[in-house]
Every structure is written in C-alpha cells, then in structure tokens.
Amino acid sequence: MERRHEVLFEQLNTYRGELLNMVEDVTEEEAEIVPRGFNNNIRWNLGHVILDQYLWIRVLTKEDMPISLAFNQWFGYGTDPSHFTDETPSLAELISLLREQPRLIEQNYRDRLEEEFPPTDMGMHTIEQVLVRTIFHEGLHMGAIVAIKRQIKEQ
Template sequence: MEERHMILFKQLETYREDVLDSLNGVSAEAAEIVPHNFNNNIRWNMGHIYLDQYLWIESLTKEKTDVPDVFRNWFGYGTTPVHFSAETPSYLELKKLLKEQPVKLMENYGSRLEEVYPPTEMGMRTIEQVLIRTIFHEGIHLQAINDIKKCL
C-alpha cells in the first residue's frame, strides 16, 4: 500500500480513537438524552458516523456494503432517535462497530482507493476522496457529541 494510503488509514484510525475517547465517562443512559435545542443524542451521532462512510462508498461504487439497510432508518440524514426501535444497535454495540470500522474499511477498500468511478454529486471519483470527506464529517459529529456532553 502506498505511503499516502497508509497515512489516510492512520488518520481514520486516529480520528476514530478521538471519537471513542470522547465517549469515556458517558453512560448508555446519558447517550440517550437529547438536550434542549438538539435534534439528536450521542447514540444517534455514533450510528450516523458509522453509517455515513458506508453510504458514501455505496453512492460512489454502486456496490452494497456490510451495513444493514435498516441503519438508514435509524441513523440516516434527517432521522432522529424517535426513529429508533428495539432492534436499533445499543450504545455498546455502536462503540464496538465504530472501533472495528477503520480496520474493516482498510481490509475491504485498501486496495481499491484509486479506482475511478463516475463522480458523486460532490465530484468525488475515488474511495480515497470519499474517505477524506468522511473524516471531515466525523469531526462535525465529534463536535456534536462534545456539545451534547456539555449539556448533560
């Protein structure tokens, strides 16, 4: 794997560790609270971070990923915790999925980062470009998690 690709996956891993570190001291109960003036809770942000990377990869490649379709109902754009059901992954399940995801992405897409596809609506043409975008997006939701924590 090229050095720049190794750096990309190291960044994915490091930023994901930042998200997981931000969850230290947050109980499963606290992760369910939607503070006043917020639309979502910590658990929703966790699921959304997880889902977003796969949605962009699917959008680009037109290939199904490992994420179950029902995740869109719980964590997709425009959803809120009111869309959760008894089957929605728990706080602890989401922590596990988030922890495993960077390695799975490297295993599944590490050799495909430069494959060129028709551009997405944002002009991205490679999985590498998609992953760069999702790192930025993850930072937005890390800040949301931190903002919610301040309100708890």
C-alpha cells in the same frame, strides 16, 4: 502502498480513536438524552458516523454495506431518535461497530483507493476522496458530541 494512503488510514484510525475515547465514559442513559437546542443524541451521532462512511462508499461503488440497511431509517440524514426501534443498535453495539469499521474499510479498500467510479453528486469519484470527506464529517459529529456531553453535565 503510497505514503499518502498510509497517512489516510492513520488519520482514519487516529480520529476514530479520539471519537471512541470521547464516548468511553458515556452511559447508555446519557447516550439517549437529547439536550434542549439539539435534534439528536450521542447514540444517533455515533450511528450516523458509521452509516455515513459506509453509505458514501456504497454510493460510489454500488457494493453492499456490512451493516443493516435499517441504519438509513435510524441514523440517516434528516432522522432523529424518534426513528429508533427495538432493533436499533445500543450504545455498546455502536461502539463495537465503530471500533471495527476502520479495519474493515482498510481491509476491503486498501488496494482500491484510486479506483475510478462515476462521480457522486458531491463530485467524489474515488474511495480516497470519500474517506477524506467522511473523516471531516466525523469531526463535525465529534464536535456535536462534545457539545451534547457539556449540556448533559450542566443539567
């Protein structure tokens, strides 16, 4: 595997580890709080990170995601915790999926990173490009989680 691909998977694992460390002290109750000035809670942000990564790969490859399609209704763009149901994964379930996701992506796509697909509406046409974008996107949601945690602690 090319060095840049190794670096990409190292980054995927490193940033995911940072996200998991960030939420290790969050309780199920805290994960449900939507602080004033926010549209979503920690639980939603975590589910959205999982969905975003799989969804962009699916948009590109047209292959099934290893998560329920209901993730779109719970954690998709424009949703919020009011869309949650009894079937929506708990904080603990989301953390488990977050731990597993980088390994599954590497296992399934490590040899396909440069495979060409018709471009997405954002111009991405390889899995490598999708992963660069989703790692950046994960960082945005890490920032949101930091801000939510800060608000929760100040309440």
